[in-house]
Amino acid sequence: MLSALPSSFQQALRDCLSPAQVTVEPDELQTYGRDWTRVHTPAPSAVAFPRSAEEVAAVLKLCAEHDVAVVPSGGRTGLAGGAVAKDGELVLSLERMRHLGEVDELGATVRVGAGAITEAVHHHCEAKGLTWPVDFASKGSSQVGGNIATNAGGVRVIRYGLTRQWVMGLQVALPTGELLELGGALEKDNTGTDLRQLFIGSEGIYGIVTAATLKLTRVRGATSVFLFGVDDLDGVLQVFRRARRGPFVIEAFEMFTQRCMDRLERHRGLTPPIEACSHYVLLEVEAPDEATRDEWLTALFEDGIVSDGTMGQDVSQAAALWQLREGISESLSATGLPHKNDVALPIARLEAFTQELERLFAEQYPGWEICLFGHIGDGNLHVNVMKPDDMPKDVFLDKTHEADRHIFELVQGHGGSISAEHGIGLLKKPWLHYTRSEAQIALMKRMKSMFDPKGILNPGKVLP
Template sequence: MTALPEGFLAAVARDFPADFLSVDPSDLATFGRDWTKVHEPRPAAVALPRSTDEVSRLLKLCTAFQVPIVPSGGRTGLAAGAVAAQGEVVVSLSRMRRMNSVDVLGGTVRVQAGAVTEEVHRHVGEHGLTWPVDFASKGSSQVGGNIATNAGGVKVIRYGLTRQWVLGLEVVLASGEVLELGGALEKNNTGIDLRQLFIGSEGTLGIITEATLKLTRLPGKLDVLLFAVPNLAGVLALFKEARTGPFVITAYEFFTEKCMARVRRHRSVREPLAAPSEYYVLLEVERAEPEALEAWIGSLFERGVVTDGTLAQHAGEAAAIWALREGISESLSATGMPHKNDIALPIQELEGFCAELESVFDARYPGWEIALFGHIGDGNLHVNVMKPDAMEKAAFLARTHEADHTMFELVRKYRGSISAEHGIGLLKKDYLGYSRSGTEIEIMRAIKRVLDPLGIMNPGKVF
């Protein structure tokens, strides 16, 4: 671990409040990592600015003394993008959570980047509006982190990724210069849209300090359905039906009986269907007329598109169905040791990909259980390979590296992405070449040199 330069520490002590920089070991341990547990956190210090001006002055100092920075939001990332393992200064935005009053007419709100996702939902919800960026970690994830990772979630099929819900960004560059990109404008065709560079850049180009968010109306009544289908072809056939159904799809999720069995082992489950099925689909829809929805469901049964199904009759039943889907990650970890991947495929290629994945894994890694689930309506699969009980943990970990190459070869073959929504961070960096060409990676590096010539912004992440 590198010590911070004396001159840097003296300047911070002179120019910032006493509680600006922490070297408290528990702060270093807390702020040095995200939800991944692969890397040991080793930041040199944690900076806790209260304003964009403080961020700007800090970054000027960091540039002067070549001190590396890790921008830090709610640290709920799953790709180690916010891990500080090399003596960096973590810049946490957690004190910058101001939310301006909601512009109800324009449907926008300006917030500081440290505002917590769920607090934004509450703040704008009072006006019948929502910022439709929604996922399990919304209670601690922050707006800046959501934007820096272009966060996804269960509502992408309805609302798109975070990128679509950002109108303006205030960004501090490594030099300390503050950029105001866009504003409360839906339309602004004035040259290269630099906002887009920072959205999804995982903190490698600058620190997002404020954002003007685009809002939309809260949805009306939602209906939640669970269906049983015999195989992946059935999942996709039902998806084709749902795309022309008498409603607006707000979620189309799937999981396998292998996932369901793990949820049963971990939790008490009230069985939603008469019998287990190899594949399940959770469908959530908006604006369905009751009779039209019933008729649509009836037609699915008549034509054998589904083998079983249920429509939640009240909020409690809807929540119980969602709990099955949302309990999978936790149940896999509680009942075994999953090795996780988050990939995307063109929807048309999902069946071919999954069949080949299964056959390759059967041949090369016999006895490995693969638990598949995910946002199938977006082509997004969460592939969880479970450690065989008889295999030593170390041996399993050694083999997952090889297995990832095997799977990513298939992802490339089927023109997919090695990271649908989690990002690259440190965890997927070695595999970036499966989804991006050498020229693309060179261009990314050159763009980084334009914005961060000394390479102090989240060094070593992504590329």
């Protein structure tokens, strides 16, 4: 048992956790050694399931004392390989730390364990008319600790911002065995550096989040969901301009192309609700009164900005429109082999960027299909490049490396980021310097040595 780990460590771990809290079953090693990416072969030595923050801290201290590498593992929905254990590491799963505390209705906060499932937090708080507005397709599996470690974005960023804006307090375990309480229920606390923010988005390389006090907001009121068809990305941006000045609050502004719709049709066998168009916009807005909304819609059609459109007439129709957007990732994977990229651009550069991207692929990678979709309202594009059917998988994977370099050169040229919301993990590590300067990377490395001098926490991730 635990054969790849030093025997002194195995004994110490047995003293620290019960037998039911450690597994070396091959199936479980496979399951817990990977995230949503399928690029690396999982090969952890064991998986530990602590039940309390004190146990996490004790295991981390043991790992540091015995030079054992440890990979923090949440819901394993990450798309950057951050939770992958491929080199005999100990996986530390937070899934048994799912405590959901009482909702503080006056302060609008809730304290939860790091292993709490994102959607479970939503359900827990809804009863009090409150919600944690971190929302995306994987919310049924992702965990609060993973959301915080990746500073997750999602479909509501345009309205509420990123995860970091919705975390009031953090409890973090360090390799020294210390447990830090950073912030809590205080809205205001200007007492020096906000250490909490250093851990948010750090992908488990500085410490392990064991619990968090989440900031809540009221559950949204009635919303309207629209799907519009437009001729090109300029049309998408024109709808966006109009929506920004519209008589409502934008809840979500998403975009996808006909190529994504084609694959949705193939995979889900659905009939598109509007005429085929080059680009589609999914818009959700809060609380428009009917007359003002209709006036806004009429102008959109009369001015020729959209060529077709529909509105969800009730909750199930609205959900069906959302299913189009949220079913894209699954449909691309079910109908081919996508190579995924998640980039951010200043909104004003989106059109020029996508035109240059299409030109680049037409010239240098003919036959490669680009499926574009994303949270366009905040400048976030998911660039999915599909393997041509007649190209062997290994040739495609080799070539995607070269293609990534071309894509990131373009992103850099337009002042964008190589990772909008998925993080760096293993997959984006070679490209970090396209967005971060040498000085910034050096500073991050110094911080890493300060928090984790032996380099046992998620080694090989994020930092080149």
